[in-house]
Amino acid sequence: MPHTLLVAGAAGFIGANFAHHMVALGHQVVSLDKLTYAGNLENLASLTGHDRHRFQEGSINDSALLRDLLHRHRPDHVVNFAAESHVDRSIDGPAAFIDTNIAGLFTLLECVRDYCDALPDSGRAAFRFLQVSTDEVYGSIADGAFTEDSPFRPNSPYAASKAAGDGLVRSYNRTYGVPTLISKALAGQPLPVYGDGANERDWLFVGDHCTALEALLRGGEPGETYNVGSGESISNIALVERLCDLLTDIRPPAKGGVS
Numbered sequence: 001m002p003h004t005l006l007v008a009g010a011a012g013f014i015g016a017n018f019a020h021h022m023v024a025l026g027h028q029v030v031s032l033d034k035l036t037y038a039g040n041l042e043n044l045a046s047l048t049g050h051d052r053h054r055f056q057e058g059s060i061n062d063s064a065l066l067r068d069l070l071h072r073h074r075p076d077h078v079v080n081f082a083a084e085s086h087v088d089r090s091i092d093g094p095a096a097f098i099d100t101n102i103a104g105l106f107t108l109l110e111c112v113r114d115y116c117d118a119l120p121d122s123g124r125a126a127f128r129f130l131q132v133s134t135d136e137v138y139g140s141i142a143d144g145a146f147t148e149d150s151p152f153r154p155n156s157p158y159a160a161s162k163a164a165g166d167g168l169v170r171s172y173n174r175t176y177g178v179p180t181l182i183s184k185a186l187a188g189q190p191l192p193v194y195g196d197g198a199n200e201r202d203w204l205f206v207g208d209h210c211t212a213l214e215a216l217l218r219g220g221e222p223g224e225t226y227n228v229g230s231g232e233s234i235s236n237i238a239l240v241e242r243l244c245d246l247l248t249d250i251r252p253p254a255k256g257g258v259s
């Protein structure tokens with residue numbers, strides 16, 4: 001059955017992929033994005049004029065705008081990718097991370113709570129609020145993998161702001177009965193190769209992440225948290241080498257060029 005989704009942060013990396021993914025599956029998508037330095041409307045360019053896609057510039061901190069969007073479009077799913085999302089920037093300037101990842105999320109949750117409360121029973125049963133979070137909330141691990149029950153040990157203001165956000169989302173489920181889901185991607189961030197690049201991570205292809213998010217909206221248990229990963233760890237340097245090999249196959253370097 002086609003759904004209507006409000007997707008916040010839809011001009012970012014994962015949000016844009018998800019908007020494309022859901023429109024292609026036949027759903028109606030309303031994309032909201034503040035277009036910070038990280039947002040790029042070009043990511044949604046091929047959806048311009050599509051009858052199942054709308055774009056609205058604006059912030060999850062703007063409750064009047066959120067209430068208006070919820071009222072006009074009556075989404076059955078709200079998916080939140082909107083965030084300040086780069087660890088290094090959070091170290092240089094943490095204030096924006098608190099403002100968006102905690103205060104903005106709180107504003108969005110308040111609007112969703114009121115919207116949800118006013119839905120008829122059938123609409124409320126089908127409604128889902130999906131918060132996209134990160135494994136960074138668990139901190140670092142020497143061996144093995146995090147589970148959904150791993151303790152939060154955030155190591156950066158970014159991770160701390162996402163951990164606080166996850167706590168808020170959980171509380172809106174437990175306290176107010178909002179049907180929430182939390183998805184934590186088990187990878188991400190740019191790929192700087194520190195030292196010898198031997199650090200291993202569970203890297204995840206963005207298309208697979210979008211497939212997992214859609215599956216959660218269909219079958220996830222409200223109130224639950226789901227870690228989403230590939231299940232295959234690979235060292236940063238091995239991943240970079242594989243990507244370079246693929247790029248060399250697609251576009252071999254010009255004679256005399258650097259490969």
Ligand SMILES: NC(=O)c1ccc[n+]([C@@H]2O[C@H](COP(=O)([O-])OP(=O)(O)OC[C@H]3O[C@@H](n4cnc5c(N)ncnc54)[C@H](O)[C@@H]3O)[C@@H](O)[C@H]2O)c1
Pocket residue numbers: 008009010011012013014015032033034035036037038039040058059060061080081082083084085086100104132133134135162184185186187188189
């Ligand atoms: N990229 C990864 O590999 C990765 C890994 C794990 C988790 N995550 C999480 O997934 C989510 C999306 O990540 P991404 O890589 O697509 O991020 P991104 O930085 O590429 O995109 C974030 C988007 O949010 C928008 N935005 C920022 N503040 C906003 C606000 N107040 N209101 C509305 N929009 C706002 C930005 O303009 C941008 O388009 C984030 O919550 C991030 O924490 C990402």
